[in-house]
Amino acid sequence: MSTSSIERTTETELAPAVAEFLAASVHKSFVGGRWVDAADGQTFDVVNPGSGDKLATVTSLKKADVDKAVDAAVDAFHNSGWAKMQVSERAACLHRIADAVEARRDEFATIEALDCGKIYTQAVGDVQNFIDTFRYFADLSQAVNYRQVIAVKNHEAWVSRHPWGACGFIIPWNFPLLLAGWGLAPALAAGNTCVLKPAEDTPLSALYLCKMIQELELLPAGVLNVVTGLGETAGAALSQNSKLRRMSFTGSPEVGRLVAEAAGRNLIPVKCELGGKGAAVVFNDVDIQETAEKLVQAITFHSGQVCCDATRWLIHRDIYDAFVDECITRMKSVQIGYQMDRDAQMGPLVSAKQRARVLGYLQKGVAGGADLILEGGEAQIPGRKGFYVKPALLAGSLNNVAAREEIFGPVAFLAPFSDEEEGLRLANDTEYGLGNSVWSRDLQRCARIAEAFTSGNGWINAHNVIVHGVPYGGVGKSGMGGGVISPDTLNDYLRPISVVRPL
Numbered sequence: 001m002s003t004s005s006i007e008r009t010t011e012t013e014l015a016p017a018v019a020e021f022l023a024a025s026v027h028k029s030f031v032g033g034r035w036v037d038a039a040d041g042q043t044f045d046v047v048n049p050g051s052g053d054k055l056a057t058v059t060s061l062k063k064a065d066v067d068k069a070v071d072a073a074v075d076a077f078h079n080s081g082w083a084k085m086q087v088s089e090r091a092a093c094l095h096r097i098a099d100a101v102e103a104r105r106d107e108f109a110t111i112e113a114l115d116c117g118k119i120y121t122q123a124v125g126d127v128q129n130f131i132d133t134f135r136y137f138a139d140l141s142q143a144v145n146y147r148q149v150i151a152v153k154n155h156e157a158w159v160s161r162h163p164w165g166a167c168g169f170i171i172p173w174n175f176p177l178l179l180a181g182w183g184l185a186p187a188l189a190a191g192n193t194c195v196l197k198p199a200e201d202t203p204l205s206a207l208y209l210c211k212m213i214q215e216l217e218l219l220p221a222g223v224l225n226v227v228t229g230l231g232e233t234a235g236a237a238l239s240q241n242s243k244l245r246r247m248s249f250t251g252s253p254e255v256g257r258l259v260a261e262a263a264g265r266n267l268i269p270v271k272c273e274l275g276g277k278g279a280a281v282v283f284n285d286v287d288i289q290e291t292a293e294k295l296v297q298a299i300t301f302h303s304g305q306v307c308c309d310a311t312r313w314l315i316h317r318d319i320y321d322a323f324v325d326e327c328i329t330r331m332k333s334v335q336i337g338y339q340m341d342r343d344a345q346m347g348p349l350v351s352a353k354q355r356a357r358v359l360g361y362l363q364k365g366v367a368g369g370a371d372l373i374l375e376g377g378e379a380q381i382p383g384r385k386g387f388y389v390k391p392a393l394l395a396g397s398l399n400n401v402a403a404r405e406e407i408f409g410p411v412a413f414l415a416p417f418s419d420e421e422e423g424l425r426l427a428n429d430t431e432y433g434l435g436n437s438v439w440s441r442d443l444q445r446c447a448r449i450a451e452a453f454t455s456g457n458g459w460i461n462a463h464n465v466i467v468h469g470v471p472y473g474g475v476g477k478s479g480m481g482g483g484v485i486s487p488d489t490l491n492d493y494l495r496p497i498s499v500v501r502p503l
């Protein structure tokens with residue numbers, strides 16, 4: 001569906017279902033098919049990043065509460081019939097969930113946009129991605145060979161595949177519903193049960209999903225549980241629970257290490273999708289205007305809060321000055337505004353903390369010798385107290401802190417290069433390894449360089465290209481454990497057992 005046909009709403013025009021959902025005095029967690037409070041009654045507030053106003057109050061679960069959610073998932077795995085259901089019946093359940101979200105696309109998009117400050121049409125794209133992910137894994141699950149005979153000499157042998165059990169998911173705030181889909185869909189399609197902990201800044205779309213699933217009876221009770229709470233309490237509790245059979249974390253490398261350590265101590269396989277510091281390597285034969293436009297769009301999309309963004313723009317020396325001028329002009333014209341406003345192209349950052357982080361990196365970058373070639377800084381939106389910043393460009397030595405560390409905002413760092421060897425070397429000179437891109441009319445050169453990137457993804461004449469069926473994951477500080485949205489992902493949620501009989 002084209003996003004241009006979608007009407008944006010304003011807060012005063014909320015759909016009745018969304019208004020009713022947001023009006024709840026406390027948004028409870030969803031455990032074992034029921035809505036639960038924290039045993040200690042504690043809550044925390046969620047803020048609309050575009051207005052700075054409180055959006056909702058959410059229950060703040062602690063370890064004992066989270067452990068109960070895992071118990072509910074374990075119980076549902078053994079007793080709800082989900083794990084033993086025919087594959088096609090389970091796939092039908094996933095399609096029903098996709099259908100129901102599709103019918104409520106605008107409701108989900110509004111909740112997502114208000115909760116994480118995402119431009120409304122971009123939130124619609126995230127909801128569509130969630131739908132596509134559920135449909136993709138529903139269909140894929142029916143094509144798996146669950147009893148794969150292996151032809152070997154003097155033995156009868158086969159591999160039989162089964163769901164693992166209860167699986168844990170911890171996700172960040174930048175793509176809450178989309179990332180919930182990437183985690184939950186393959187696990188559910190394979191017959192596992194799930195406990196999801198959304199980020200404390202953005203728990204609402206996951207709770208709205210549970211509300212829909214409960215009202216329409218789309219899953220047996222306990223198959224999907226959503227626990228809200230702070231990272232260091234609820235998140236840590238989930239990562240430490242030894243009754244889980246698989247753990248999946250998406251977020252920063254710092255927290256990823258903690259989660260991987262905790263799950264590793266219980267010998268639970270863990271998948272980590274972490275941060276990035278992607279490079280775009282731009283050669284001197286590109287259309288300068290078109291390439292600048294695409295890179296500016298990428299770094300301002302969701303205010304640069306995208307893990308696989310190109311944040312280091314390596315530009316061939318021949319076109320460096322012209323390219324920089326083009327980028328500055330385009331970045332200055334980006335319309336910053338409230339996420340529900342029709343004309344806004346870039347919304348706020350997710351929180352005051354994130355804004356302080358982005359502005360802090362600009363200061364540290366300049367203090368370390370970088371040139372601030374487009375100033376950035378706080379942006380004021382009349383009538384809104386949200387967390388807005390202007391796009392910024394830095395240039396200089398790639399050893400600068402702002403060129404080496406993930407900023408997670410609308411900030412790119414520019415540097416020139418002279419030849420293919422240098423461009424590739426600079427792109428790979430990072431601890432991260434998520435997504436890099438190469439830009440040139442010479443497609444053989446592009447293929448050569450894309451394959452030589454030390455990253456999970458190498459894109460040609462585009463950036464942030466994510467397609468169901470093509471593995472997406474990171475290496476180094478950007479992740480481990482197999483990646484997402486491909487047939488391999490579904491396989492990760494199936495426990496193999498080799499059965500052998502000597503003949």
Ligand code: NAD
Nearest residue numbers: 171172173198199231232235236251252255273274275307
């Ligand atoms: P974060 O690591 O601070 O938090 C992620 C999640 O972990 C949240 O749910 C949080 O509550 C939880 N958490 C925090 N402390 C915890 C602890 N001690 N134990 C267990 N859980 C804990 O990350 P963030 O700021 O929410 O998100 C931004 C980061 O996510 C960036 O680094 C970004 O690149 C990365 N990211 C990666 C991908 C990917 O696919 N590779 C996708 C989106 C975001």
